[in-house]
Amino acid sequence: MGQLNVQARRGELNALFGFAERSMHSVRRYWVWEVVWLFYSMVSVLSIGFLASGLGTIGAGSGSFDLHRTQLYLLIGSLLWGYLSLVFMEAAFAIAWERWEGTIEYTFMAPIRRITHLMGICLFAIGYGLIRTFVVLLAAIAMFKLDFSHADIAAAIAVLAASTLPLIGLAIFTSVLPMVSPQKGEQMSFAVQGFLLLVSGVYYPLTVLPLPLQVAGYASPLTYSLDGMRRSLLNGASLVDVVPAIVTLLAMGAAMIPAAVWVFSWAERRAKRLGLLKRSG
Amino acid sequence: MTNAAIELQGVTKSFRRRERGPGASWWRRDWKDKVALHELDLTVGVGGVTGILGPNGSGKSTVIRILATLLTPDAGSAKVFGWDVVTEAREVRRHVNRVSVEASFFKELSPWENMIYAARLYGGGTSGTREHVVAILERLGLPLDAMDEPMKQLSRGQQQKVAIARSFLTAPSLLLMDEPTTGLDPRSKKEVQAMLEILRAEREVTVLLCTHDMDEAAALCDRVLMMDGGRVLADGTPAELCRRHGGATLEDVFMHLTGKTLEAKDAEPQPYGAPVA
Numbered sequence: 001m002g003q004l005n006v007q008a009r010r011g012e013l014n015a016l017f018g019f020a021e022r023s024m025h026s027v028r029r030y031w032v033w034e035v036v037w038l039f040y041s042m043v044s045v046l047s048i049g050f051l052a053s054g055l056g057t058i059g060a061g062s063g064s065f066d067l068h069r070t071q072l073y074l075l076i077g078s079l080l081w082g083y084l085s086l087v088f089m090e091a092a093f094a095i096a097w098e099r100w101e102g103t104i105e106y107t108f109m110a111p112i113r114r115i116t117h118l119m120g121i122c123l124f125a126i127g128y129g130l131i132r133t134f135v136v137l138l139a140a141i142a143m144f145k146l147d148f149s150h151a152d153i154a155a156a157i158a159v160l161a162a163s164t165l166p167l168i169g170l171a172i173f174t175s176v177l178p179m180v181s182p183q184k185g186e187q188m189s190f191a192v193q194g195f196l197l198l199v200s201g202v203y204y205p206l207t208v209l210p211l212p213l214q215v216a217g218y219a220s221p222l223t224y225s226l227d228g229m230r231r232s233l234l235n236g237a238s239l240v241d242v243v244p245a246i247v248t249l250l251a252m253g254a255a256m257i258p259a260a261v262w263v264f265s266w267a268e269r270r271a272k273r274l275g276l277l278k279r280s281g
Numbered sequence: 282m283t284n285a286a287i288e289l290q291g292v293t294k295s296f297r298r299r300e301r302g303p304g305a306s307w308w309r310r311d312w313k314d315k316v317a318l319h320e321l322d323l324t325v326g327v328g329g330v331t332g333i334l335g336p337n338g339s340g341k342s343t344v345i346r347i348l349a350t351l352l353t354p355d356a357g358s359a360k361v362f363g364w365d366v367v368t369e370a371r372e373v374r375r376h377v378n379r380v381s382v383e384a385s386f387f388k389e390l391s392p393w394e395n396m397i398y399a400a401r402l403y404g405g406g407t408s409g410t411r412e413h414v415v416a417i418l419e420r421l422g423l424p425l426d427a428m429d430e431p432m433k434q435l436s437r438g439q440q441q442k443v444a445i446a447r448s449f450l451t452a453p454s455l456l457l458m459d460e461p462t463t464g465l466d467p468r469s470k471k472e473v474q475a476m477l478e479i480l481r482a483e484r485e486v487t488v489l490l491c492t493h494d495m496d497e498a499a500a501l502c503d504r505v506l507m508m509d510g511g512r513v514l515a516d517g518t519p520a521e522l523c524r525r526h527g528g529a530t531l532e533d534v535f536m537h538l539t540g541k542t543l544e545a546k547d548a549e550p551q552p553y554g555a556p557v558a
Binding site: 010029103105106109 | 296297346349350351352353371372374375377378379381383385386387388389390394397398399400401402403404405406431447
């Protein structure tokens with residue numbers, strides 16, 4: 001029995017790697033497009049950096065304007081947002097892609113757990129997103145001479161690592177959309193992203209928002225990621241200082257992942273009941 | 282496992298779709314149920330090739346998709362080797378694979394990249410997989426220089442061979458083949474049929490084969506079910522059916538039973554959301 005469990009676990013791990021490997025093959029085949037997307041990510045982040053420079057030039061803050069701090073504040077938001085939206089897009093695209101190619105029926109016929117399938121998609125998306133964001137970060141550092149001398153990098157990395165769990169949950173929620181609507185689901189994920197961008201304090205503090213949007217902001221894990229990252233990178237907050245943000249993120253992840261897998265399973269059962277898995281459906 | 286590879290008892294399936302009634306306004310569409318399967322009872326023993334013959338819309342693909350755990354029956358029970366396709370789906374999936382009429386692949390990826398992906402989902406993908414894949418594809422007559430080309434550059438016949446190779450790779454006990462040779466040139470068709478014969482000779486595998494091709498059914502199938510309108514009209518060996526219904530060929534038998542040919546252009550029942558003419 002024990003040996004069977006070990007074998008089953010190995011099978012699931014093998015499949016998990018299979019999903020990531022498939023996506024890596026896809027990146028290799030579409031490498032020209034990947035370069036284009038990387039360029040787009042860089043342009044987006046650099047625009048935000050120059051926006052901060054522009055604010056200084058047009059006199060925002062009337063004398064008390066700290067260009068480097070503002071630049072870093074906005075760039076942290078932009079980079080984290082770029083990372084998050086990339087993970088979202090990859091997760092939604094992976095399911096939409098399978099639906100488009102008709103391979104989703106073969107994936108759903110495989111004797112593996114659904115969570116393995118979804119985790120495989122998300123883990124690749126997160127790894128890929130981190131690499132791409134790191135490249136963009138290097139470009140931003142080179143362009144704006146960003147100063148991290150007061151930052152606590154270890155605390156920032158801990159916050160980023162804790163953010164992974166709720167991010168997986170959010171990505172799985174997003175991947176449900178192409179299951180529900182093969183034609184419009186992927187585009188619907190942009191609407192979800194847009195709302196998160198509005199309420200999570202990516203480019204401004206939550207306090208500037210009307211109260212209902214602030215409440216929505218407190219329900220978004222991105223709010224706590226940004227808060228922890230900014231405190232560690234801008235103010236040098238230590239690991240101990242960001243523990244509340246880390247605990248909140250871990251708790252959110254622990255609640256969101258099972259909920260997201262349940263919702264995905266519901267969408268799968270619905271698709272099988274209504275016969276929606278065929279490409280035409 | 283039981284002695285029966287497939288046991289269907291009282292299985293029914295309908296699809297809801299929105300349709301515009303004759304003369305109705307363009308915005309007015311009402312829900313309609315299209316029955317894909319009427320109450321179906323079927324037992325298929327382990328081993329051998331069982332064919333399902335029927336025109337489009339007869340319900341044969343619905344049977345295949347229910348057995349593949351891709352569709353949930355509305356009523357009744359469907360079991361594969363004793364495991365229920367709804368409540369014990371993962372057990373069923375360990376023993377089943379499928380070849381569909383459209384070769385569904387990641388078209389930008391190569392046959393090898395698609396095959397290694399499939400292998401990993403079934404616990405394979407370790408050392409020796411490439412040699413195994415090469416051996417299967419060679420026997421199916423696929424040029425090996427196509428192995429690392431994107432699937433989109435392969436012909437329809439070559440893509441279908443890779444689809445068949447993918448199903449063989451996982452060594453299923455039940456192979457569901459939904460019109461696997463439709464659209465193939467005569468030579469490719471013969472190669473696929475020969476491969477199926479080899480597979481049968483090498484190990485005990487139960488094959489459920491949906492086809493329009495009467496000659497293929499007569500040549501490959503030990504037992505043939507004729508379906509139309511979601512119902513089984515006849516069941517027996519090809520010779521028995523011809524004898525029982527006084528036809529020289531299975532085509533004659535089908536015409537005798539339904540008054541139409543297998544090339545009837547009925548639409549396969551589509552789920553709602555699909556484009557409606």
